Amino acid sequence: MDKELMMPTEISIKDKKKLMKGNIVRAALFARSKVVEVMTEGHDRYYLIYYKNSLIYGEKLTKITEGTFIDKVFHEGIILKAPNPMLPTFIPNLNVSIPNKNKLFSELQSHFSLQEVAYIATTLDSFFEKNQLIGMIDKIYFHFKRSGKFMKSFQVIRILNDFAPSLKSAKERFESYEYFSYHDFYNTSSLPDILKKDPHYIELHCFQNRLNPENHKFLEEILTKQECPVEVLLLWLERVEKLQNVECVEKYTALALRFITLEQWMLVLAEANINPFRVLTEAKTLIEKMIAKSNNEKAALYLFTFLDDLPHSYETILINIWENSDPKFVFTHLDNFLVLLKHLPDDKKTIHIEQKMLQLAVLLLEEHDLQTVRQKLIPIHETVSHLKVIEMINKMAELEEDPDRMMELGDYYAEFYQYDKAIDCFFWEMELQPQNPIPVLKISKMYQQKGMVKEASEYQKIGAQLKHNQQVG
Template identity: 60%
Template sequence: MEKKEMMPTDIFIKDKKHMVKGNVIRAAVFARSKVIEVSTADQESYYLIFYKHSLIFGGQLDHAEEGTFLYKAIHQGIIIESPHPILHALTPEVTVTIPNKSNLFSHLQLHYSPLEIVYILTTLDSFFEKEQLIKAIDKVFYHYRRSGKFMKSYQVIQMLAEFAPTLKSAQERMAAHEFSSSQHFYHSSSLTAILTKDPLYVELHCFKNRTNPDNRIVLEEIVSKQDGIDELLLWLENAEKTNVNKTLEKYTGIALRFVTMEEWMLILAQININPFHALPDTKSFIKKMLQDGHYEKAALCLLNFIDDLPASYDAILLVLWEHSDPKFVIAHFEQFIKLLRHLPHQEKIKHYESMVFQIAEILLKEDDLKTVHEKLIPIEKVIPGLEVIRKISEMVGLLENPDRMMDLGDYYAEFKQYDQAIECFFWEMELQPQNPSPVRKISKMYQSKGMVKEAAAYQKVFTQLKSSQETG
């Protein structure tokens, strides 16, 4: 995943009469719910809460307050940080509209079951007063109890007791005699048995306790029937701890519904799974990327696995070196050093002078000469005899030799470091004020910098000095 290889996920949020643009910086999946955190250009944070991939509510907050559902989701959920490519799949809508707060409860009644509404209400405590939410949950509880649906009302009170653990009335109602059979059922039955009566409870319970192998198995079975991205996220969270050879084909099929093969390879790299061993046809996929001119994207797929690539990839690595932008090489310098070790020795000098020269030129703009020399030493060890590095080494030696400032200036000029070259030529001009040569070089440096007036002024001085020499 390039720094650019995966752009931030842009999103537009319509909040009342205002339209706000921001970037999705992370998503937190928590069972059936999902939290999307958005950062705007003004550094404001918006939080959006989804249920089964539908936006429920959201708004601008300074932070997720401890104890709220938002806080719990961000600290206990499955977290996907930007610029992870799956983030795009978790935020499929480019524009979202935050529902009207006053109409939210009636809107929920039209689209969700009463038990789902209760759960959804417990996720909104960052945006509504807790007492208001408790009051709405109580209405569902009493509706079920009046109807004689004691199991349903017990399910409601369980969620309320967890949502407001200090609420005395919730604890008292849970202990009421009328709920003794329901309480016994939940305490004595297996998760599989409870699943038939209360799938929401089991899914939430297993998600919260997904580090427990038995709970994880049940959760995997539940999400496998939902035909969504949650099954993939659950697998990715635990993939490094499991035998991926048995499941990779299955989850590759799921992943390619949401991300490209290129992105999937990068995702596998993030969890230390070598896609070039684990997936079929990756080599042909990389070749296709090269044919399409996507050299840096292909490099990003390969660089993490340079040490574990077969020799049959050497020709591909050579193409990557030749076509990668020097700035990209510098950004992934250590990995490219490993890449160089894989290439045939006879190819190295022929194919590397130009790239190393460009690398040196860029580095000299950012660091002093000695630092640049130190950075290039690893290349020297892999490719001894490069003319570029010989010149840089000689330049380091010339730094302490005031009698050879003209030579050092010429080297700087060759690497397009015109300011440093001018300093060297100035030094020589002061030592030899009658010598026209350093003046002529200064004029050329200013000309190369596009400073026409300065170049013309020194050209005039050069002409005068040259004339004096000829008449003298």
């Protein structure tokens, strides 16, 4: 759907004592985590890491290093690209302060469990040395081990092994005999049973395998219980887009309308390549209300993407848009209007078309040379034949090649309100026929049309004198 309908999502970032404003470029969901990429007014790129909707940390980065968590999320997560209308709801707060880097892990331990802190550490490898993060996770592992909490220590060593698979010590501990029973539990137990013991693991596992129907359903149930409607919608949208199976639209529309408008939801569906005019019964009524309020151009922007896949019942709406759209708007979206015309009945294509094409030709002649205008009008001629305006442009293109017919070309320019170009043609003719009053009087008339009274009067006098000389002679 047309990007003109969508606004950028602005965000303010306070980094130490520096306050910056910028726009969100894209964001991505990865289980409990989110990554947000921001382009500041100074053209710096900031990356913000969230966990359970809490901002964990962020910094300016010149590039994303391959293999880091940020790189992984933007390849394997669910991505929202600006200017998606869901971005403002995806980000909990659009005014953020980046935490103190030196105090970060001590602060994290006061807000999250140690197992969560271990996982959060793995999301920060773009900002901290990997060995530092490994050391942090190791400390948590040994804390659980010394405390006799073997299930917790197993969960943490799994996190470390996934984070640093080449780390020999982590692999040996993860595969050690003492953890065989835990491996069996994870391999043989049901998703609900594992959820009771390790909710973090099960959410991550289901997210990474979310296109599997069982995992998708279970993850959606978890997110629904956690009251995460945005995440539920993103799961559904991705599934529909990838599997090309639009189902349960009413259910997810009701969910979406809890926090965004119907207009925004239509834009969201369009971003996921879902035709809202096929799946939403309310869509047609919304467009009709826009037309009734003379918001024809806004209605057109909603429809353009799906012109080739609109129900037949939209024909009257398309006719209204064609007949009532401003020529400048038609000129700006000419390619879309050419498609629109193909879907109109032949008897409706010609309604007001000569007048609209005249206005369009005027706009084109103001910005382009004659040959370019002729080329731009060819697709219209192929869609609607026998248009007087196009025949005139074609004739003008021929006249332009004949220096002996500049007077005729000037008359055509005058019909298109191109008075300066007409004056140039009449000047040419005046130089060729210095005793002929007609081109001089035409120049006078053009200046009169331009509101240049003094110049018009002067050429009127010259033309009158030439006319008198002819009569006397």
